Amino acid sequence: MKPRPPLLIELGLLADRLRGAEPKGDRAGGRVRTDRVGREDPDGAAIPGTVLRSLAELHRADRPVVLLAERPDRWAPTRNRVDRALEGQSRLEREIRRGGGELDAVLYLDFGLFSRRRKRRDILTELAERYGADRQELVAVVASSRMADAVRDAVGQVITAGSADDLVRALAGVR
Secondary structure: OOOOOOEEEEHHHHHOOOOOOOOOOOOHHHOOOEOOOOOEOHHHOOOOHHHHHHHHHHHHOOOOEEEEEEOOOOOOOOHHHHHHHHHHHHHHHHHHHHOOOOOOEEEEEOOOOOOOHHHHHHHHHHHHHHOOOOHHHOEEEEOOHHHHHHHOOOOOEEEEOOOHHHHHHHHHHHO
16 A cells, blocks of 8 residues: 655644744634743643644544744754754644644755755655655645745645634645
8 A cells, every 4th residue: 555645734833832923813722821920831832622633633544744844044053043943843743642643754944045946846855755655746734825835836735724723624625
């Protein structure tokens, strides 16, 4: 049996709160954690339960999930900058795993001044080949127009989702 191609989901759909941005839609499904003095805690952000259930269903259906993210500005091999990105990624991965899902990878794409669309296409082609698929079989669920533009000619289908509810509907449609 041929393995299923991965479903690509923009990291921002799951982790806007982790990056300190205002979440899309309904404040991340109404779940906002606070620190000890009552301020919103962006590092303690929760993924809405409906999204976790959808990710768990994808895992049970043997559909791999790969998150797409923009490579952080000034990404440098300094311990502090890289550690923050990886720390947020590991928190997100733990939360998905607790919800019954599984995350295969996080793929950071370069959007810098000198980055090339062809390079992003080659990276996504290589990803598809690792799963024994053609890049036109890949489906990307994104929130930002920047990410949509970046992957549009590198994947078979781009679905735009602006909220947790949109993401759940998109995930249900691609199982």
